[in-house]
Amino acid sequence: MLIKGIIQYAHHLLEESVTEGEVVIDATCGNGNDTLFLSHLVGNTGRVIGFDIQKEAIEATGDLLKKHHRTNMTLVHDSHAHMYKYVSSQSTIGGAIFNLGYLPRSDKKIITQPESTIEAIDKILPILKAKGMVVLVVYHGHEGGKDEKQELLRYIMQLDQKNYSVLRYGFINQKNNPPFILAVQKK
Numbered sequence: 012m013l014i015k016g017i018i019q020y021a022h023h024l025l026e027e028s029v030t031e032g033e034v035v036i037d038a039t040c041g042n043g044n045d046t047l048f049l050s051h052l053v054g055n056t057g058r059v060i061g062f063d064i065q066k067e068a069i070e071a072t073g074d075l076l077k078k079h080h081r082t083n084m085t086l087v088h089d090s091h092a093h094m095y096k097y098v099s100s101q102s103t104i105g106g107a108i109f110n111l112g113y114l115p116r117s118d119k120k121i122i123t124q125p126e127s128t129i130e131a132i133d134k135i136l137p138i139l140k141a142k143g144m145v146v147l148v149v150y151h152g153h154e155g156g157k158d159e160k161q162e163l164l165r166y167i168m169q170l171d172q173k174n175y176s177v178l179r180y181g182f183i184n185q186k187n188n189p190p191f192i193l194a195v196q197k198k
């Protein structure tokens with residue numbers, strides 16, 4: 012077996028825990044790569060709810076999914092912190108991904124913020140199915156990234172081990188603040 016790269020491993024965790032027909036969340040659509048991946052994973056009977064605060068990201072994601080003839084998604088131009096406006100607090104979510112940081116080839120000042128990221132995770136965990144996972148890809152080399160990383164680690168490390176398993180996965184011999192994964196699995 013080869014060691015999986017960061018995105019590859021993030022997707023692997025979701026492949027292992029998400030089932031066809033489920034509703035899943037892409038909390039940061041960006042260019043739509045994760046949304047497309049999730050769209051295939053849940054199949055035509057499932058649904059992806061995707062969020063982004065940038066209109067260009069929502070458009071890029073819509074274009075990518077259209078190119079691949081995918082229609083099982085709802086793309087929301089709003090913060091993931093407001094998710095209960097779009098996803099019922101009574102529903103069940105099969106899994107979620109947060110790809111943090113800024114939109115590649117765009118304004119590097121528009122970044123995910125620790126308060127809204129944590130607020131969104133706090134909203135997903137109660138409606139996550141048992142054995143479901145929230146997978147976070149933490150980029151922290153940019154301005155503001157270090158603060159988000161620290162606050163996120165603080166928050167995630169205090170999740171009760173009776174209810175959640177929390178994993179950190181990353182490469183420790185890479186230069187320039189390599190991204191790493193935080194995954195929370197509900198017991």
Ligand SMILES: C[S@@+](CC[C@H](N)C(=O)[O-])C[C@H]1O[C@@H](n2cnc3c(N)ncnc32)[C@H](O)[C@@H]1O
Binds near residue numbers: 115
């Ligand atoms: C690293 S990119 C995501 C990459 C994407 N998943 C992909 O596959 O291309 C991070 C995205 O998070 C978005 N973002 C920042 N704050 C957000 C928030 N509060 N709610 C939703 N999206 C947010 C940014 O606009 C940016 O597009």
